[in-house]
Amino acid sequence: MAGLLAPGDLVLALETSCDDTCAAVVSGAGEIRANVISSQEIHDAYGGVVPEVASRRHLDLVNVVVDDALRRAGAGLGDVALVAATQGPGLVGALLVGLASAKGLAAARELPFAPVDHLQGHVAASFLGPDALEPPFVCLVASGGHTFLARVDDHASFTVLGATLDDAAGEAFDKGARLLGLPYPGGPHLERLARDGDRSAFAFPIAARVQGLDFSFSGVKTALLYAIRDLGPEDAAARAADLAASYQHAIVEALAQRVERALAQTGLDRLAIGGGVAANGPLRERLAGVAARVAVPPRELCTDNAAMIASAARWVPPQPFPSYLGLDVYPTGARDL
């Protein structure tokens, strides 16, 4: 599906909503010509993303990443038909670097521009790649910044079925990892440690009290904290793998059970997953059989990236030059999921 563009038209997109500086070139037909992601490992030293540090780093990298994406695509700015960027939600200072850059690139060549919603981008990642899905389908997006379930009936929008009431799933992984003394970012470390553990060793709560299709991860985090305290430092260290496996199991089950409920409620038989947590092995295994078709995009389309922004831009009505020059970003909280 080429959306509002001709199949061969190229979209250049930027994504800087958190700590990855991303640029991509995608054709109107959805062919990914380049998808460059520069991760800011600098934040590991701070134990989390520091907005001012992230914003400074985005500025260091943004033009280089754009050059790299164009070079990998074998294209120049003269070949670009549409420029796009994430408008929000995200860290304001970080978003501004990408939006100001993208508007500047477009303005200098009097190109049209498409502002893209970051969450719509995660959904639109499902329209790309070898495992692409066409609507309608159910979509689970779970990352360090957002966790929501959506019904996707067309390419340009989605309907939220449920969202987290407190932490995002990726945040729950990171916080659990921190309690277990693992380095930031904790998700992959916790998953690795859990491989050697017994997931039924501890019975952590699976957000049973939360109604409908919403999520809650504060209870499981508190349960882990108490389990570690009750065990004492020595036993907790000895049983770290069991704790990690049980904790991970509770999060995976909370996600998977809501997905099953969403599929049953909507009567849809196709599922797409996205967001950084979609890279989690046990979650992928658990969801493998829940729908007639389960699309799991490759990792680089699950974590924050600009190809998904370019994908979504194909269904955003392009704003002609110079009508977009006054666009601003919108922060996290303007549309919290």
Added chain:
Amino acid sequence: MRVLALDTATPDTVVGLLSGDGPVAERRHVPTPGERPGHVEELLGLAQALLAEAGLSWPDVDRIGVGIGPGTFTGLRIGVASARALAQAAGAELVPVSTLEALSAGAGLADRAVLACLDARRGEAFVAAWLGGARLLAPAAVPPGELGALAGGLRTDPGGPRPLAAGDGAIRFREQLEPAGFEVPADGSPLHRVRADALCRLALAATPVAREALVPEYVRAPDAVPKRSGTAPGTAS
């Protein structure tokens, strides 16, 4: 040479165009009291208006001068990111201009030092000083209590005219500056604003830099302290 210069270090958004021998054309957005700066919404539109007025488009611009601060971090990044992208797409040279030097040069005084003084929030001021084209004081963030002490070093001739202090910081810290011997113009004076004319002339005289060398002069580090990495049970890395 056609020079487009911009500054987003202060709450104002300022753009100037120098084309040939004529005067510098200026466009400016000034937020009303309590309003957020309009940098991201106004900058490109103001620049576009100047170009359109002169019958030009971006590929006609030979050089983009950018006020690199110090000033508000977010504002500086909007200015630098916009300028770099415009240059990346249209091929102009990039030159950094010190916002404080533009403020100082904008006073147009050759016979006495001008302290450029911007409100740096958190109870501090960004300051630097020039006499004619010579820099007497490098950009720094200083608490108001230290502003007065700067006067001595800026008054080379004890019988000569008093040094001038200009900028929104000079207005805010008038009570510290005037008793120490600075002349501070009236609050509404244009001397307190970064002006396009000074930006463009400094940009014209500056040497172009590589794109990634055009960076904000933050002066301050981010407010964040690196953590010691945890060592704990079962650390798998």
